[in-house]
Amino acid sequence: MDLVQLQRQxxxxxxxxxxxxxxxxxxxxxxxxxxxxxxDFVVEVVSLFFEDSERLLNELTKALEQQSxxxxxxxxxxxxxxxxxxxxxxxRVQKVCIAFRNYCEEQNVEGCLKCLQQxxxxxxxxxxxxxxxxxxxxxxxxxxxxxxx
Amino acid sequence: xxxxxxxxxSTLVLFFIRLLLNMGGGGGDSSEDTAVELGDEPHVxxxxxxxxxxxxxxxxxxxxxxxxxxxxxxxxxxxxxGLGNETLEGAVSKVNLIITDYCMxxxxxxxxxxxxxxxxxxxxxxxxxxxxxxxxxxxSQCLEEGxxxxxxxxxxxxxxxxxxxxxxxxxx
Numbered sequence: 001m002d003l004v005q006l007q008r009q010x011x012x013x014x015x016x017x018x019x020x021x022x023x024x025x026x027x028x029x030x031x032x033x034x035x036x037x038x039x040d041f042v043v044e045v046v047s048l049f050f051e052d053s054e055r056l057l058n059e060l061t062k063a064l065e066q067q068s069x070x071x072x073x074x075x076x077x078x079x080x081x082x083x084x085x086x087x088x089x090x091x092r093v094q095k096v097c098i099a100f101r102n103y104c105e106e107q108n109v110e111g112c113l114k115c116l117q118q119x120x121x122x123x124x125x126x127x128x129x130x131x132x133x134x135x136x137x138x139x140x141x142x143x144x145x146x147x148x149x
Numbered sequence: 150x151x152x153x154x155x156x157x158x159s160t161l162v163l164f165f166i167r168l169l170l171n172m173g174g175g176g177g178d179s180s181e182d183t184a185v186e187l188g189d190e191p192h193v194x195x196x197x198x199x200x201x202x203x204x205x206x207x208x209x210x211x212x213x214x215x216x217x218x219x220x221x222x223x224x225x226x227x228x229x230x231g232l233g234n235e236t237l238e239g240a241v242s243k244v245n246l247i248i249t250d251y252c253m254x255x256x257x258x259x260x261x262x263x264x265x266x267x268x269x270x271x272x273x274x275x276x277x278x279x280x281x282x283x284x285x286x287x288x289s290q291c292l293e294e295g296x297x298x299x300x301x302x303x304x305x306x307x308x309x310x311x312x313x314x315x316x317x318x319x320x321x
Contacts, residue, residue, distance in 0.1 A: 029305050033208050041208060049201050079252065083281055084201040087303040 003145040010136045011148050017133070022126050027089030031149075046130055049088050053123055056081045060116055064109070074112060075104035081119070092122045190216045196226045196249035196261065197279070202302065206248065206279075209309045218244070223256035223264075232268055242274050250302075251280040251287065259291055266295045277312060279304065 001009070017023045034041040056077050063074045082097035096119040103111030137147050193215045195206045203219045210217045220226040230243065247265065249258040256264075258278050265271045275297040280287065288299045300308055 026303050026305075029303075030205075032306065033205075033212060035212075038208065045201060045204055048204060052200055076254070080199060083199045083302065086281060087199070087201050087205050089303075 003140065003143045006136065006140050006143065007145060007148050010133070010140060013133055013136060017129055021091050022129055024089045024091040026087065030088060043134055045088060046134075049084050049090070050127055052084055053081060053093075057116075057120055057123065060119075064112055064116060069107075069109060069112075071104045071107050071112075075101055078104060090123075090126045093119060093126060096122050190214050191245040192216045192218065192243065193246045193248060194218050194220060194226060194229065194244045196220045196223060196247070196253070196258065198222055198250065198253045202250065206304060209304055209306060210248075212306065213309050213313065215246075222253055223249070223258070223261040226261060227264060230265070230268075230271060232264060232271065242271050244274060246275050246277065248277040248279060248300075251278050251291070252282075259287075259294065262291060262294050262296055 014023075018027075030042050030045060038044075059077050060074060060081075063070060063077065078097050078100045082094055082101065085091075085093035085097060096115055100112065100115035100119060103115055140147060191214075193210050195203065195210065195217055197203045197206060197219070198221055200221075203221065207217045207219055218229065220229055226247070226249070230247075249261055251258040253261075258280075262276050262278065265274065265276055272295075276295065277298045277300060278291045278296045279300045279302050281302040283301055291299055298312060300312070
């Protein structure tokens with residue numbers, strides 16, 4: 001595939017991510033913060049998000065496995081995940097977190113377990129999509145091109 | 150008193166000079182002994198327990214020509230500011246602005262704000278509170294306690310620009 005085709009593919013792919021609600025305008029904000037001084041800013045922040053989310057998902061699984069669930073603790077973790085997903089523009093993850101917090105407040109175990117499953121799913125989807133997008137960007141850069149905005 | 154400034158524009162510069170003069174003054178006239186030098190960049194302390202948010206706010210501030218120190222909770226922030234020690238007589242604040250998240254484990258941003266306002270050295274340093282939740286009572290509580298601004302997360306570049314503008318307006 002030639003450079004122009006790669007660039008076109010990237011633009012289309014990125015557009016679809018916004019269109020399908022995986023990303024929102026906050027992700028655009030991140031991209032706008034990237035500059036020559038910090039050419040890897042977006043990848044760095046998103047990588048931090050991946051690490052942090054995985055940690056939180058593990059904590060959530062453990063917390064919800066307890067005999068006596070500490071809903072305040074569960075809520076604290078979901079609050080963190082909601083915050084970071086919002087900050088990077090991972091809209092679908094953020095939306096599940098909102099529902100998740102409501103179930104925590106109601107101390108609804110089933111609801112929480114359902115949301116945990118959903119948030120894992122949404123997280124894994126957005127992770128795959130972002131990784132694909134970064135790979136495309138890398139291909140373009142390796143071919144000597146620049147990333148279209 | 151020597152002040153060397155080459156940043157933003159003169160109105161904001163005057164604002165910070167006045168802030169620092171107020172901090173050095175208090176009851177007596179000790180400001181004569183306080184040699185203050187503002188470099189090219191204001192120094193901001195950003196406090197947030199969320200790693201991603203810390204990275205984001207740091208970048209936003211750096212893009213606005215600020216020197217940034219981050220702290221992951223209120224206690225670390227207080228330690229950095231020197232409020233962990235007994236006396237700060239005659240000391241000058243290390244920072245020109247403090248921006249803190251509201252919801253943090255242990256001490257909240259609101260409680261941090263109160264501690265800062267209780268300090269004779271730090272009370273004139275503008276404090277901005279951030280939160281992902283738009284709760285009017287929370288907002289008015291912070292503003293009443295002396296926060297200069299309340300900002301909704303996630304932060305954007307336009308928010309930081311507005312912050313600068315607001316600080317300029319507030320100097321009067």
